[in-house]
Amino acid sequence: MKAILELGGSEEEQVTGNSLARHLGVRAASVTGMLQKLAAQKPPFVKYEKHRGARLTMVGKIRALEVLRHHRLLERFLHDFLDYSWDEVHDEAERLEHFISERLEDRIAAKLGDPDTDPHGHLIPERSGAIRAREEVLLSKWACGVPAVISSVSDRDPAALREMTRLGLKPGMAITVETGSRNASLRVRIGDRTDSLRVSPTLASGISVLAGPDGRP
Ligand SMILES: [Zn+2]
Structure with missing residues (x-):
């Protein structure tokens, strides 16, 4: 679901x-x-x-959003309080999300100060099931020369997350694509830095951006 x-x-x-x-x-x-x-x-x-x-169905959607809220809160909790790295939290949350009670969910949310996002930048649905809409675009499809902010990264591939850590890429970061095409590596500049990074097409397909700097998540 x-x-x-x-x-x-x-x-x-x-x-x-x-x-x-x-x-x-x-x-x-x-x-x-x-x-x-x-x-x-x-x-x-x-x-x-x-x-x-x-x-x-409506009932299914409410249930799915509930599990998604568990998942993302657990990821943030494991990351912020139990020192899990961002490439370790997904698998753990995938197992735990089905078992925590609404009471534990509330306690975790309160302890974290009701966060908006998980460690990968994904929006955490509210307790009511409401989730903010935002039109993210994959970095691999983003136009060259147009400033962007990384809004979220895929949590499905731990190796890709470790590669992003190595390159220094994370949600909230202002970037610009210098050159590159769908099948070749992109050259990406972070903020005002003059040097650029080489981002492989696979990695770029796991990074979502919003128009920046006003599109900051
Ligand atoms: Zn996850």
Whole structure:
């Protein structure tokens, strides 16, 4: 359900079984089985049409946002209080997100001072399920020479996160793409620095930006 939420985007488009399977790294048959199960809940969590895909129902969306809030709060808690690095928190949060009570969630949120974002810059849904909309663009698709601010980075690949640490790239940072194309490395300048970094296409596809400097997240 979290994957449907993510892949459906702000338009809440129908998500195909194949794209879910690819995103989750599981077989298409497993996805179909799970979608059927979610659609058979009373009330149903998804509306599923065999050849077209799935969409969350209102109940499903509320549930998915709740789990997403758990996930992102846990990541921030593990990172800020238990000294996990940002490439370690995702897997741990993936396991814990299903088990924490609403009470523990509230305590964690209060201890953290109700943060807006997780360590990767992703917005944490509010307790009501509300989540701010922002039109992020992948760095790999951002125009050269136009100032941007890194808004979030993908948390799915720990090695990519370690590479970003090595390069000094993190959310909130002002950057400009000097040159580069979809298939070649980008040359990226951080803030006012005169030197530039080489960012591989794979890495750039895991970095999201907003127009800067006024687009600061
Ligand atoms: Zn995560």
